[in-house]
Amino acid sequence: MRLRILIVASVAILGCFTIVQAQRGYNPFHDDDDSPAPMPPDASEKTEWAFARLIYPSGRFYGPRGYWTIDSPKADRQFSLGVRRLTRIHTRSKEEFVSLDNDDVFKWPWLYAVETGHWMLTDENCKKLREYLLRGGFLMTDDFHGSEEWEVFMAGMSRIFPDRPIVEIENHDPIFHVLYDLDERVQVPGIVNYPFHQTHEKDGTVPHWRAIYDDRGRIMVAMCFNQDNGDAWEWADSPNYPEKFASQAFRTGINYIIYSMTH
């Protein structure tokens, strides 16, 4: 009897999971959660800048290592290719994973954090990130959508900066003009939206470019909310991913890097 109940329950759970997965639609690109990419031949070159991806605890299981790995390393390497090609920044072809468990983070003044709607920062993580940002570091957060993920994001961010407001970045802010003029921006969709009849996820219908400023009016944290630049970098080489989204994602990312290197 017990065995029968166990089998039925297992089948029911598996069935539900399958139905939920089916709701996400067919994904023609997704081979692996880590989105593998070949190791570039000059991966060990010492450069001024590298795509520094923040490692953070996310609690819930996703992929082999956690939410912070999403789109990596393909997105990181394709975006780095763009940075190398479109700017004079001395750029490494391979990404750098940066942990908050040691002080290495201070050697990477530009940081990218993906899926920050899932981060579960410890007090130590918050303290270190706060110090990092106050010393002059820059954090770009991306690929988090809707009110629920915003709340999770804020649960961490409000412990990093309980005293600083989060504001919409005005169009005239230098971050939108430091290299490319980004006055007219659109919502950059994730690959989950394929074939892009809609560009939003969850209830995140309106894209936001938000920021936390320091005392001198310089952006410390730039939040790409309700958008997925990481996916745009990752799939920019695919004919199925619309060019206009990929272009904006590259321009936004490059502007954010150059801004962080000039302000």
Place this chain on the structure above:
Amino acid sequence: MFEFLFKYPATVFSKGQFVLLGAWPVWALGLAIVAIAIGLGWHVRRSRGFLTGARPVAIWLLETLLAALMLFLLWHPAISIATLRPQQNIVSVLIDDSRSMSIREDGKTRLEQAVSGLNNGVLDALRKRFQVRLYRFGKDLERIDKTDQVTGAAKASRIGDGITQALADSSTLPLGAVVLLSDGADNSGGIDRDTIAQIRQRQIPVHTVGFGKEKLTRDIEISDVSLPARTLADARLAAEVTVRSFGYAGQKVKLAVRDGGKVLASQDVTLKTDGAPQTEQLQFNAGIAGAKSYQFSVEPVAGEENTGNNAITRLVNVESSKPRILYMEGEPRWEFKFIRRAVEDDRSLELDTILRTTQNKIYTQGFANQKEAEKGFPAKAEELFVFSGLVIGDVEANYFTAAQQELIREFANRRGGGILFLGGRATLSDGGYPHSPLAELLPVKLLDRKETFHRDQATFELSPLGRDSIICRLEEKPERNVERWKKMPVLADFQEVGEAKPGAVVLADVNAAGKKKSPLLVTENYGRGRTALFATSGSWRWQMLQDHTDKTHEMFWTQMLRWLVTDTPGRVMSSTPKTVFADETKVPLRAEVRDKSYRPLSNVRVEARIVGPEGSAASVELNPAPLEEGVYTAEFTAEKPGSYVTEIVVKPPDGAKPDAEDLGRDVIMFRREDGVAENFRVAQNRELLEKLAEQTGGRYYTAKDMAKLADQISYSEAGITTRETKDIWDMPVVFLFALSLRAAEWLLRRKWGVV
């Protein structure tokens, strides 16, 4: 003793001319000496007996010398000398009446020693032979009748002016000599060449009598303070303070600098050997803009003989101007961002940056006028020279055109700006600099190879010269500063360069694993300006690897960039030789005027508008200096003690449109002080008195030798003279010489057993 042996004082021999009064010609004397030498030689050879080797030669030599001496005396040798005719000449006696002459030594003031010396026979002896004019002098000369009219209260002593006035007072009279009684403590910094030349022209000997100890027993004096006349607000100033002490070697004293009553910096100083000038560096913050009067002082020590020389004042014009620095960067990099941030709060600097973000785009920041930045790096002198400093980042040499490279050179050379070169993967040796004109500007030799830039951690090692540099001062106390540098995080990268050029100053070296130590931070003067090299782009780690409240990164870069521009001249640069004029009323003014391209500007009108104490105002026209293009000078008489503010205004040349604007202006400040200088250098300045006597044909006497003055003063070419001939054949020394020759021959013969 001299006079006993030579019959006359040394002056007779030094001033007189040697003559032979004998009737026979001089050639006859030579002939006679040769003849007698031959005769004696023949005689000695014939009768040498047992004498062999050099012995007969020695005998011949002694006999010949004696015979020659006798012949010489027969020709009647004498000294012909000019002497002042009795009672027909004037001798001016000048007594130093300044306060330093009131210093009491061995129970008597210097003045009392001088007066008693004069009254105890010297004046009487002089009056027997000459008409004596008695004067006292401080700042000015005043004739007196009696020696008791001196007071020792004059606030300053001007020896040169005193003598000049005494000469003028007797210009139509037969002045035979000047006698100067002084301690040599002159407040005008010595006696100028013109005054000496004037005295020499009239051939009037100045005999000097020195009073006062040549070394004080127990005293500490701040002899000098070297400090720039102008600086920027909040700038770090490094004052070189010269201290001299007597009797306190090894003792620790506190050296301090104050602005008003507030102590800006202080440090303990261990006093060195007696009388040896020792230089101590005192660094402090200039504070907000305005005219600053900094007082440097050493706390008085128990038993000090003179405490009036323990403090000295210097005036500094802390300018409110905001010099502009142009930073040209070849690619986005962290060093750029963090340098910008470091000086963002500096209210005395404006950092304008041009950054090459892509191959064809630039991003500019800081420019008030964006049009200025549109074309990128300036191509014209008048565009580049509006900046006071230039920072060249990771920019390859051929990014600049040949004309721009020459402009950069002229920026330092002609404009007088400061240029800082940073390290990077596309600059210096890796950027083609070794074979470009820019290499000349660098304070180091460049390696003639590529791959000199390494993204490897490296340590900043402060050099001994770096310890005293205002660029590298992170802590007030020198020893703490050294320790602070040792704790600084490592640099992210470094660039290898060759050795420092001659004249360059290495402030720090870089030390990296597996690499030879290489100059890292080097400075050099170039033309009217200065250049520096910081062979890294990795100092941003000092910011990111230290707590966000730590300000060392900001401090270093603020000091670095201020150093770059603090001494950069403007188009109108006015100056005075010093900022504090102690007991001096004549203030030389100088203005250097340049056009927008910083070429000397002639044919303009330069006016000094001076506002002095109690609101007194004056205006002085500056005239073109004859040999210096673009330089205008004038002399202003500052009668009242106090502070003076001088605005130098450059106006268009005559004939310009009436509404033409002024071409530029500058402000300088100076101060007049009375009665302060007499407290300094109070020991007898024997060197000055001796030189004065020597250069004018007089003689220096100590207070003890003063009695001889009247006898020796007579020998002078000045005034109404008569020539005297003084026989010298009968000098005791001649007799003794003849006797010693004879005695030497006799002793030698005795020794050799031939007598």
